[in-house]
Amino acid sequence: MSDNPKTTTSSNTQKDPDDWVSGDEPMTGAQRSYLKTLSEQAHQADAYAEDLTKAEASKRIDELKQSLDLK
Numbered sequence: 001m002s003d004n005p006k007t008t009t010s011s012n013t014q015k016d017p018d019d020w021v022s023g024d025e026p027m028t029g030a031q032r033s034y035l036k037t038l039s040e041q042a043h044q045a046d047a048y049a050e051d052l053t054k055a056e057a058s059k060r061i062d063e064l065k066q067s068l069d070l071k
Contacts, residue, residue, distance in 0.1 A: 017054070017055035017056075017058040017059055018055060020054065020055055020058075022054055023053060023054050023055030024053050024054075024055070025053060025054050026051075026052075026053065026054070027052045027053060027054050027056070027057035028054065028057075031052075031054065031057040031058065031061065032050075032057070034061060035047070035048050035052070035057050035060055035061055035064070036048050038061060038064040038065065038068065038070075039060075039064060041064075041068060042064050042067050042068055044064065044067075047060050047063070047064055048060075
């Protein structure tokens with residue numbers, strides 16, 4: 001099998017956020033919106049913060065999805 005990332009079947013969404021090259025950048029708009037929605041649904045307003053990094057937001061999204069039993 002080739003090492004071409006475009007043909008590799010593994011997904012980069014499985015990579016640990018702590019290992020992301022851009023993990024220290026501010027969270028994206030999509031992350032901001034989704035995190036806010038999930039934190040409201042889970043009644044955990046403190047899970048949302050404007051100053052999160054991409055990696056921190058990803059981790060919190062995963063935690064909230066798990067607490068809401070979402071896949």
